[in-house]
Amino acid sequence: MSNQxxxxxxxxxxxxxxxxRELSVAERxxxxxxxxxxxxxxxxxxxxxxxxxxxxxxxxxxxxxxLYGHDLATRAYGPLPDEQNDKNG
Numbered sequence: 001m002s003n004q005x006x007x008x009x010x011x012x013x014x015x016x017x018x019x020x021r022e023l024s025v026a027e028r029x030x031x032x033x034x035x036x037x038x039x040x041x042x043x044x045x046x047x048x049x050x051x052x053x054x055x056x057x058x059x060x061x062x063x064x065x066x067l068y069g070h071d072l073a074t075r076a077y078g079p080l081p082d083e084q085n086d087k088n089g
Contacts, residue, residue: 043063043066047062047066058081061073061077065080
């Protein structure tokens with residue numbers, strides 16, 4: 001299997017892929033949603049580590065910048081606090 005994970009033996013990867021193909025579309029979407037929630041949780045945990053004094057609102061803003069890119073997140077949600085301070089200072 002050419003797209004196998006480096007730490008997964010080929011026979012296990014094949015079994016996993018077969019099981020994924022057996023799932024209904026609804027079940028696949030459910031799993032994707034779970035992975036998305038896990039990704040956001042991990043990203044927020046990293047942001048809390050990097051910015052321990054940040055409020056929940058600031059952390060959500062930083063997450064948006066990480067997920068959607070700087071330009072889009074700035075247009076949609078506003079600049080990061082450090083950028084606001086740079087403009088005011």
